[in-house]
Amino acid sequence: xxxxSTAEPERIQLSSxxxxxAGDSGDGMxxxxxxxxxxxxxxxxxxxxxxxxxxxxRAPAGTLAGVSSFQLHFSDQDIHTPGDxxxxxxxxNPAALQKHLSALKPGGIVIVNTDAFTDRNLQKxxxxxxxxxxxxxxxxxxxxxxVTGLTLRALxxxxxEGALNKKEAERCxxxxxxxxxxxxxxxxxxxxxxxxxxxxxxxxxIADANVTALRAGWNYGxxxxxxxxxxxxxxxxxxxxxxxxxxxxxxxxxxLIAASVRSGLPLFYGSYPITPASDILHELAKLKHFGxxxxxxxxxIAAMGSVIGAAFGGxxxxxxxxxxxxxxKAEAMGLAMITELPMVVIxxxxxxxxxxxxxxxxQSDLFQLLYGRNGEAPIPVIAASSPADCFDAAIExxxxxxxxxxxxxxxxxxxxxxxxxxxxxPAVDALPALDQAFAFxxxxxxxxxxxxxxxxxxxxxxxxxxxxxxxxxxxxxxGIEKEEGSGHIxxxxxxxxxxxxxRYARLERIGAQLPxxxxxxxxxxxxxxxxxxxxxxxxxxxxxxxLRARGRKGARxxxxxxxxxxxxxxxxxxxxxxxxxxxxxxxxxxxxxxxxTLVDVKTHNRVTGQxxxxxxxxxxxxxxxxxEQT
Amino acid sequence: xxxNETKLTKKDFTSDREVRWCPGCGDYAILATVQSxxxxxxxxxxxxxxxxxxxxxSRFPYYMDTYGFHTIHGRAPTVxxxxxxxxxxxxxxxxxxxxxxxxxxxxxxxHPLRRNVNLNILLFNNEIYGxxxxxxxxxxxxxxxxxxxxxxxxxxxxxxxxxxxxxxxxYVARSIDTDRQHxxxxxxxAYEHRGTSFVEIYxxxxxFNDGAFAALREKGQKEHNQIRLVPGEPxxxxxxxxxxxxxxxxxSLRIVPTEEAGERVVVHDxxxxxxxxxxxxxxLAPSPTGxxxxxxxxxxxxxxxxxxxxxxxxxxxxxxxxxxxxxxxxGGNVWDVL
Numbered sequence: 001x002x003x004x005s006t007a008e009p010e011r012i013q014l015s016s017x018x019x020x021x022a023g024d025s026g027d028g029m030x031x032x033x034x035x036x037x038x039x040x041x042x043x044x045x046x047x048x049x050x051x052x053x054x055x056x057x058r059a060p061a062g063t064l065a066g067v068s069s070f071q072l073h074f075s076d077q078d079i080h081t082p083g084d085x086x087x088x089x090x091x092x093n094p095a096a097l098q099k100h101l102s103a104l105k106p107g108g109i110v111i112v113n114t115d116a117f118t119d120r121n122l123q124k125x126x127x128x129x130x131x132x133x134x135x136x137x138x139x140x141x142x143x144x145x146x147v148t149g150l151t152l153r154a155l156x157x158x159x160x161e162g163a164l165n166k167k168e169a170e171r172c173x174x175x176x177x178x179x180x181x182x183x184x185x186x187x188x189x190x191x192x193x194x195x196x197x198x199x200x201x202x203x204x205x206i207a208d209a210n211v212t213a214l215r216a217g218w219n220y221g222x223x224x225x226x227x228x229x230x231x232x233x234x235x236x237x238x239x240x241x242x243x244x245x246x247x248x249x250x251x252x253x254x255x256l257i258a259a260s261v262r263s264g265l266p267l268f269y270g271s272y273p274i275t276p277a278s279d280i281l282h283e284l285a286k287l288k289h290f291g292x293x294x295x296x297x298x299x300x301i302a303a304m305g306s307v308i309g310a311a312f313g314g315x316x317x318x319x320x321x322x323x324x325x326x327x328x329k330a331e332a333m334g335l336a337m338i339t340e341l342p343m344v345v346i347x348x349x350x351x352x353x354x355x356x357x358x359x360x361x362x363q364s365d366l367f368q369l370l371y372g373r374n375g376e377a378p379i380p381v382i383a384a385s386s387p388a389d390c391f392d393a394a395i396e397x398x399x400x401x402x403x404x405x406x407x408x409x410x411x412x413x414x415x416x417x418x419x420x421x422x423x424x425x426p427a428v429d430a431l432p433a434l435d436q437a438f439a440f441x442x443x444x445x446x447x448x449x450x451x452x453x454x455x456x457x458x459x460x461x462x463x464x465x466x467x468x469x470x471x472x473x474x475x476x477x478x479g480i481e482k483e484e485g486s487g488h489i490x491x492x493x494x495x496x497x498x499x500x501x502x503r504y505a506r507l508e509r510i511g512a513q514l515p516x517x518x519x520x521x522x523x524x525x526x527x528x529x530x531x532x533x534x535x536x537x538x539x540x541x542x543x544x545x546x547l548r549a550r551g552r553k554g555a556r557x558x559x560x561x562x563x564x565x566x567x568x569x570x571x572x573x574x575x576x577x578x579x580x581x582x583x584x585x586x587x588x589x590x591x592x593x594x595x596x597t598l599v600d601v602k603t604h605n606r607v608t609g610q611x612x613x614x615x616x617x618x619x620x621x622x623x624x625x626x627x628e629q630t
Numbered sequence: 631x632x633x634n635e636t637k638l639t640k641k642d643f644t645s646d647r648e649v650r651w652c653p654g655c656g657d658y659a660i661l662a663t664v665q666s667x668x669x670x671x672x673x674x675x676x677x678x679x680x681x682x683x684x685x686x687x688s689r690f691p692y693y694m695d696t697y698g699f700h701t702i703h704g705r706a707p708t709v710x711x712x713x714x715x716x717x718x719x720x721x722x723x724x725x726x727x728x729x730x731x732x733x734x735x736x737x738x739x740x741h742p743l744r745r746n747v748n749l750n751i752l753l754f755n756n757e758i759y760g761x762x763x764x765x766x767x768x769x770x771x772x773x774x775x776x777x778x779x780x781x782x783x784x785x786x787x788x789x790x791x792x793x794x795x796x797x798x799x800x801y802v803a804r805s806i807d808t809d810r811q812h813x814x815x816x817x818x819x820a821y822e823h824r825g826t827s828f829v830e831i832y833x834x835x836x837x838f839n840d841g842a843f844a845a846l847r848e849k850g851q852k853e854h855n856q857i858r859l860v861p862g863e864p865x866x867x868x869x870x871x872x873x874x875x876x877x878x879x880x881x882s883l884r885i886v887p888t889e890e891a892g893e894r895v896v897v898h899d900x901x902x903x904x905x906x907x908x909x910x911x912x913x914l915a916p917s918p919t920g921x922x923x924x925x926x927x928x929x930x931x932x933x934x935x936x937x938x939x940x941x942x943x944x945x946x947x948x949x950x951x952x953x954x955x956x957x958x959x960x961g962g963n964v965w966d967v968l
Contacts, residue, residue: 041965042965191963240968241966242964242965242966242967243964243966244962254959257953257955266716268715268716287958288942289947289949289950290953291943291947292943293715293939293940293943295712295939297708297711297741298737298738298741299737301705301708302707302708302711302737302741305707305738307712308708308712309681309699309709309710309711309714309716310713310715310716311712312699312709312712312713313716313717314716314717315716317712331702332701335701335702424967425959425960425964428955428959468676468677468697468717468720469677469719471674471676472676474676474695474696474698476692476694476697476698476700477698477699478691478692479700479701488647489647489692
């Protein structure tokens with residue numbers, strides 16, 4: 001065995017790892033996490049991420065309120081969640097340690113930036129004395145690294161030469177931390193070097209300083225012997241194909257572009273900035289060469305109005321918001337519903353009510369989208385279930401809109417919006433041919449050469465989509481009740497009832513034309529059904545996987561369509577002894593299912609602003625009955 | 631604007647729906663003027679869209695045999711903006727009222743005006759809520775006694791023309807329901823102007839607010855009170871042109887006997903880029919009960935929002951080529967799993 005001075009740290013093979021970077025909002029933790037994610041994706045692991053940041057852009061430095069974190073779970077297996085408890089916590093200051101230490105696995109690794117553990121910072125974090133030496137860290141593997149000092153030393157030359165000042169140099173400390181963790185997990189850093197050079201191409205001195213800090217972090221790990229082990233997580237056996245990493249908001253934007261390309265309709269995207277939906281607007285604003293017009297309206301109502309106008313004009317019209325904005329759009333959504341113009345309304349849900357928790361996740365807008373309009377105003381509601389699934393969900397929303405002509409509500413949430421996962425790229429030619437879903441009406445549909453804008457297609461119950469500019473089809477739309485066929489204003493009592501029934505019938509028609517529900521029950525003998533919708537899919541998948549690994553039997557189904565509910569659902573729910581429906585709300589889908597099927601659906605509800613941990617769901621599902629089976 | 635194919639008549643713009651405004655309502659006159667005008671200027675019904683909000687005036691689209699959209703309260707400009715962005719080939723008219731456009735929809739009115747979206751906005755001002763049966767509106771004079779203000783209204787009215795000029799609208803005019811020729815002129819100008827045109831139309835509500843514009847409508851009064859704005863002409867008015875508008879040192883305008891005005895009479899020029907003088911003109915009449923300027927206050931060229939937006943799309947295509955979906959999806963870091 002070699003002497004200690006030349007010891008190579010032992011490399012340990014792991015199946016998976018969970019790393020959490022935490023620091024001040026100004027410490028660049030989101031960027032650090034993003035880079036580590038890309039490096040990990042390129043290493044071929046399956047992965048899932050969970051960014052978590054405060055709503056304040058620059059909360060007071062060093063405080064608990066200002067802590068921003070990024071968690072990454074990566075594995076050589078197929079994984080579904082960003083991981084429950086981290087194996088490694090990188091804490092850039094005392095507040096980050098205070099806020100996140102309790103989440104760490106017992107015996108987990110903590111890397112702290114000791115330079116930030118000043119009396120003042122300790123006090124801001126609520127520590128009376130430094131936790132590093134008072135026994136707090138006994139159960140963990142603590143690595144004390146003077147991250148700031150090392151960064152400044154690495155950049156001494158840059159500072160001397162005046163390429164950047166001390167403050168600017170200090171800002172590179174996140175790259176030093178990234179270099180160190182990259183070394184620990186044997187992640188190549190070359191791609192991040194290229195990325196930095198590209199990002200700061202107009203400021204080469206800043207690029208060089210960041211690259212220097214990144215390398216210094218790597219070298220620190222490699223040479224100091226402070227770390228006895230390095231880790232390796234081999235590439236995952238993913239389904240063959242071409243992959244990229246993608247967040248939910250980005251996948252949503254790409255899905256809308258794909259829907260535009262596949263329908264042959266130019267995209268019109270009108271929206272008002274709101275967290276966590278704004279990134280969809282930012283992404284689409286860069287894609288004008290696809291013919292996409294993006295319009296930042298003066299408010300949420302105007303955004304909704306603009307998509308109604310654009311749909312009337314014959315474009316693929318889309319808006320997005322979050323809960324508070326959807327509340328403002330409600331009246332105009334009712335107008336969209338009664339005028340039966342095709343459009344997509346995306347709700348990237350966040351913690352509510354009112355302003356709520358803007359940067360946190362929740363599934364509590366389901367009822368708002370289902371029922372949050374005056375009168376009987378049923379519209380289709382669907383949900384995306386993973387970051388990459390936002391792409392498919394956007395296309396499905398467009399398909400329903402173009403085929404049946406309602407405004408379609410598409411639910412995402414803060415977790416999906418900002419989290420990333422590897423995405424196997426679809427074959428573009430195999431995406432749904434949305435141009436087959438509709439045809440603009442160009443000829444009169446009456447014997448006498450007149451045009452009846454509410455004469456419906458027998459198969460889809462959709463009314464004609466006749467665009468202004470078409471001679472002979474001049475007609476008037478509006479929010480007043482319509483006479484069937486002619487679309488004229490009608491106050492006739494029987495007509496109003498018939499129209500209301502028709503609007504429900506049209507909704508149910510969408511359900512009747514869906515493919516069968518996909519129920520996952522490898523044993524075929526399950527008596528318990530776990531049911532979910534939206535972003536709980538990952539944690540539910542992981543929990544069911546874990547239970548099956550323990551030899552338990554159970555079935556799982558995840559709903560894409562919330563309105564209409566799938567017609568198979570009634571029989572499906574009645575065929576199980578127990579149905580469990582965990583949600584990040586107070587039981588909205590469960591209430592709906594109970595009302596519809598009269599099945600005593602069990603609930604598990606939590607609104608912490610965070611996605612479910614799979615451990616929690618394992619425990620819940622076992623308790624509800626899955627555990628009783630062998 | 632569309633080309634004149636076969637000559638159409640007023641009838642071609644008249645729908646088969648029964649008009650349901652109260653007998654004697656000023657809206658009838660405006661409707662007839664608009665229908666005739668569209669035929670005269672060679673508009674095409676299929677290329678014409680009327681979009682309205684909620685209120686008496688907002689029933690307008692139902693009576694036009696064009697495309698139409700009766701939207702929701704105050705929001706017509708938002709729907710019209712979405713349509714204008716997607717369809718440069720259409721002539722889009724927004725019909726709104728003082729309650730719809732200035733109260734519930736006040737915010738939405740300002741934004742097309744500042745953006746200069748290609749729309750013609752007609753604001754029927756009757757200084758009252760008609761459809762909800764007679765409450766005061768944002769243009770009702772201070773102290774108005776109506777159902778909701780039995781002791782008199784407390785809030786100062788807004789002057790729609792001042793508001794439009796404050797938002798730097800590129801075409802701003804004012805006319806009155808009963809003066810068909812004058813109204814036609816203002817509307818024709820709006821039709822021909824590219825960008826947002828704003829026309830305030832004084833419209834009498836004979837049920838809830840009869841006579842609000844008597845000073846400008848009635849024989850014997852209107853000759854003394856209508857200040858007709860004629861481009862290139864000195865601003866004088868009265869049966870004999872005996873009164874004139876002059877500029878004060880502080881930039882405001884004042885009415886004086888013409889004989890005292892001499893060289894100081896303001897010559898009307900709606901094409902002035904600075905809206906200051908036009909604004910000062912709009913301030914001459916705090917309410918339409920005395921001398922009130924009528925006609926085109928401002929008419930200037932400025933880039934049109936929806937044209938510019940489409941140009942950005944076109945230039946993005948020129949720069950990056952027609953978007954390619956495969957290229958987009960494979961952008962960034964990709965890796966292959968074999």
